[in-house]
Amino acid sequence: MDEERALRQIDETLDAALGGITAPPGFAARVRRRVREPRLSRAPEILDAIGWLAVLALVFVVALLWLPPGTNTAAAVAVAGIAVAPAAVFGIRTLREL
Amino acid sequence: MAEEDQQFEEVLRAYQDKVFRLCCAMLGDRSLAEETAQEIFVRIWKGLPRYRGDASLSTWIYAIARNACLTARKKRAASREQQLDIADIRTPPASPDRTPDIMRLVRHLPDGQREAVLLFHMEEKSYDEVALMLGVPVGTVKTWLHRARRSMAESLMKENDS
Numbered sequence: 255m256d257e258e259r260a261l262r263q264i265d266e267t268l269d270a271a272l273g274g275i276t277a278p279p280g281f282a283a284r285v286r287r288r289v290r291e292p293r294l295s296r297a298p299e300i301l302d303a304i305g306w307l308a309v310l311a312l313v314f315v316v317a318l319l320w321l322p323p324g325t326n327t328a329a330a331v332a333v334a335g336i337a338v339a340p341a342a343v344f345g346i347r348t349l350r351e352l
Numbered sequence: 353m354a355e356e357d358q359q360f361e362e363v364l365r366a367y368q369d370k371v372f373r374l375c376c377a378m379l380g381d382r383s384l385a386e387e388t389a390q391e392i393f394v395r396i397w398k399g400l401p402r403y404r405g406d407a408s409l410s411t412w413i414y415a416i417a418r419n420a421c422l423t424a425r426k427k428r429a430a431s432r433e434q435q436l437d438i439a440d441i442r443t444p445p446a447s448p449d450r451t452p453d454i455m456r457l458v459r460h461l462p463d464g465q466r467e468a469v470l471l472f473h474m475e476e477k478s479y480d481e482v483a484l485m486l487g488v489p490v491g492t493v494k495t496w497l498h499r500a501r502r503s504m505a506e507s508l509m510k511e512n513d514s
Contacts, residue, residue, distance in 0.1 A: 256509075257505050257506075257509065260504075260505035260506075260508040260509050260512075261501055261505050263454070263508065264454055264457075264501060264504050264505060264508065265473075267454040267455075268454060268458070268469065268470075268473040269473055271454075271455065271473075272470060272473040272474045273473065273474070273476075275369075275372070275373055275376060275474050276369045276372070277368040277369050277371075277372040277386075277389065278372075278382075278386055281368055281372065281386065281389070281390070282364055282365070282368055284390060285364060285368075285390050285393040285394070286364075288390055288393075288394050289360070289393070289394055289397040
């Protein structure tokens, strides 16, 4: 088989297989149904986030109370901030995807 | 009908086939292509009130479509990785097929070349349309098509000779 014949065979096969592909029947109706669905409420996620932040805050308050006197509390607060920041980022991403 | 709804209807009518074809080319799976195309139109519907016309409407739509396809592709790859162990054990080895299978050759092309080849034949061989849909210059589409056709022809000739 020469290259010209191979190229012709490729073109003919792909034209036959791929020409005239259209969206499936009922596609537009399914899209219309989806865009008219009521949007989900964000309230449960917001309440969930507030609840978890309260739990985290409580844990750190208790941890601070348990620390021996004279301990550097600024370091503990910084660690708390590092722990909360990724949780907040993931939470915001989740809310954006709703 | 509100103006926004009317505008969306026009977009849906004008682009449903093209977006579906782009999804087919990028995902290579009809049912995933339909699911992703629906998701793309939901995003278009949500974004249409904010569309200010900075880019042309088709450029904006295809950018949304490409991003959605890339996300769908990543999700599929992640779920395939999780299922790989079981799939490898359960799937019997393929029997050697001597007939030239052009679609199999297309599947083995690099992503850009494969998408260009599929869209080129779906979009009535328009370089401009394929370039617009894939978001690359026309010259890149021509290069990808040239390399893809040469590589497929070489494989086909080798298969016929052996």
